[in-house]
Amino acid sequence: MGLSDDDWNNLGAYVSPIQVDENSTKKDCIETMISRAYDYLGTEYIVGASGKPGQGVDCSGLVMQALYAAGINPSPVNVIRHSQPGYEYESRNLFNSKKFKKISYKNRKRGDLIFYSNSNGVIIHIAIYLGNDKVIESWPNKVVVWPIKNSHRSRIAGVRRVFN
Template identity: 30%
Template sequence: MKNRLIKTLAGITLSFSIVFSGVALASPQSASAATVSKSDVAEKVIATGKQYLGVRYKFGAPAGRTDMFDCSSFTQYVFKKNGIKLPRSSRQQAKVGTYVPKSQLQPGDLVFSDTNRDGVINHVSIYMGNDKLIHTYRVGIGVTISKFKGSTWDKTYVTARRVI
């Protein structure tokens, strides 16, 4: 009788351990499905930027304002809305994240230019993919989408950084 009870309890214990190990194996799949990919974040950053198309340009626009931007306050704001903290100036932003060669740009990468051609980074834009940038750079234009290849931004390109 005692032997039979031990075998029954062992069988029940083994059955429960098999059932619960199956649940544990299924959990990582549901957790990975909830993980947000880098491309999803890039899409959200670009979509956030597009919400501000046409917002006026003002050099030195204060951080956090959405009625005016300069290039780096725009990138700082758009990335912050998507959980990524950037420094305030384009020169400071060019030092964060990881270096990306121009030939390997992906949507969401920051593109830095020296439009004054004085050896100092003075402009930042967001690469959208398909040879396009979203940025702001001049009074009367405001936040806009520009072609990259062959543009001023391409001709004065200094570096790119991946912060996503």
């Protein structure tokens, strides 16, 4: 795929530095999470990756890096496990995490996590809601801002709130 050995090692070992502190408000944390996701705009989509901006990331990897920057550790979901065979699609585990509050689609807010399913109801994708029916996501072939529903995926399985 044109990646060096160093790139492959870092695609599953990088953790975004925390960019908030104990004085940060909920709004600060949400904006930090979204800002960190924006750092990845245009970054190549690579399944199982969660590297540095510009290096390679998939949908779960993008969300994990945004969460880390906002001071949220989604453990047991983490970047090292995510890079291992069988854990490439951590969106399913994030969907089921007790760390995030279940929210109805109609009550979604900026900073919520949007989960998508396939026709069988299996969770296959995750994005960060920006407001105004837009999300930031890593979807083949790169990180983009798109409408929450579009021709590539429209089956929303649920919404989870990171910051209550």
